[in-house]
Amino acid sequence: MTATSSAPSLSSSPPAPRVAGADGGPGRRRRRLPFSAWHLLLAPLCLLFAVPLIWLALSSVMSDAEINRFPPALWPSGIHLDGYRYVIGNAMFPRWFANSLIVSVTAVVSNLLLGSLGGYAFARMRFAGSRLLLGLMLATMAIPFQLTMIPTFLVMKRLGLIDTLGALIVPSLVTPFAVFLLRQFFLSLPRELEEAAWLDGCSRLRVLFRIVLPLSRPALSTVAVLTFLTTWNDLTWPLIAINHDTQYTLQLGLTTFQGQHHTHWSAVMAGNVLTVLPVLLAFLAAQKTFIQSITSSGLKG
């Protein structure tokens, strides 16, 4: 975790002058920052948020003897990779990982593609009923998932998708959030560029892919990161749609894994680390975009 470089990213909108200096600017300015009494309060408090995750990492490299004794060791005597070896050697676990990856990556790609197409049509094209449709799509964002989960199960059952990855992929193909966010972003782009391309004889699709999308990196990565996070972390829908353990996602697998291997805690924790790691890496890589998307989408929603 990069301490100073992460600061400007966590402040979403352009930082006010008051705080600008805290954001790890040039070294000269940083040296002037005095030690503040606030550290006495903030350090322990923020550490409290880190401790469970640190404990997760530590316990995943403990030996089973260390974990199972009471009181448990608070620090591993060395790095024991038995837990990881067990998890990776377990035929099911890599499969669940692959399933999660397939579902999440498909969701990301298709949200970007279908969201761009839909968002572009709503932003730049005129057609009968576009306002009504957009309104309807927005309204669906307000529908709680719990209301639709039982009938969605029945729909998927009619389609013969229950107990296949298809049942997980189809509902996450495109979300109203992706369409709406991309539409808003496209609206903010200057039309002149597109018009120039039009006059040069570019087709709609070409304009979208060659001009609009390359300019839309921030919006696209927002959609990508948020889609990955929600599909990777989802438990409720896989729990409903999947029965057979070869089709489990990582989250679903982890819940049963925990039950079966209660005594093998280091393996459970190693599995947990492997479940958390991808989103953690995605978050750290796209921290800036991610925080911005949280604040902007939140405040507009």
Add this chain to the structure above:
Amino acid sequence: MPRLPTPLTLADHGKEQGNRTDPDAPHTAAPAESGAVRRRRRRESATAWAYISPSVLVILGLSVVPVIWSLLLSFQADDLVTPSRWVGLDNYRALAQDPHFAEAVRSTLLYTVLYVPLSIGLGLFLALALNRRIRLVGLYRTLVFVPFVVSATAQGVLFSFILDPEFGAANSVLHTFGISPQGFLTDPGQALYALIAISLWSGTGFCVVVLLAALQDVPASLVEAARLDGAGRRHLLRHVTLPAITPVLVFLLLWQTINALQVFDLVYVTTKGGPLGSTSVIVYFIWEQAFKNFTAGYGAAAAYTLALALIVLGVLPRLVRALRARTGRGIEGATR
């Protein structure tokens, strides 16, 4: 008339009867709708529909259809397998008398009433503290936020390990302070509070990030002016900062409430509604009815009850805002 000219490739196509075909046509076209313009519009309409139809199919197909289906389902007895039977309002009547549903409503409300204000309060405190020029502030912000990206499943597994009454690290820490071991998630009197604590661990970071953004939008000139007028730290907070971020606080209140009323994953992973039903929240109840007891109609009725509560929550702030606007207190900068 569309501002963007239709592409040459499409406009050039075929049998335009005597209309000009130069690329600038839409800009210079006569006010009367010529056949070419109409044709172009139709083409554009077709293209647009081709672009949006996958989204429309997936989004509306998997929301409008289920919403209606769910309503119909709530008037039926259905086990997800055999044909269902129409029972009218019986499901809702049974729901009103079901002690388990009442218990679920009670736990959900208690969870919400504690989690929402605590997460926003703690979030506000941390945001105020982190919104200043001190060293390591970036690291602090990251530390507070990272738990938010950890899935509820991973949180559940991690905390059932930490809070394990026999082997858990939490009791071992308490032990060193001379406090007797606690049951945490296995104690009916503590389980819901333990869940709230776990949710606070992961959910506070979200509030911090949103509030930090809001705090940085508070106009510096306003703060400066108040300071020159001799406002102390407390006055500044009460009369300048808090009023300026009120819209964001309202948003957070709504957002966190909606999320709290829908809590499920964490409960499923840690306590499965137990011990003794002390953590059986509404969504867990719905899931249990539909996919464990196979009384889908009954579950749908419970889901509709929850949805109605959420709709009321969604409408309420709008009502308040409308009332406020009527009394003439338009809040500037409320909507960005």
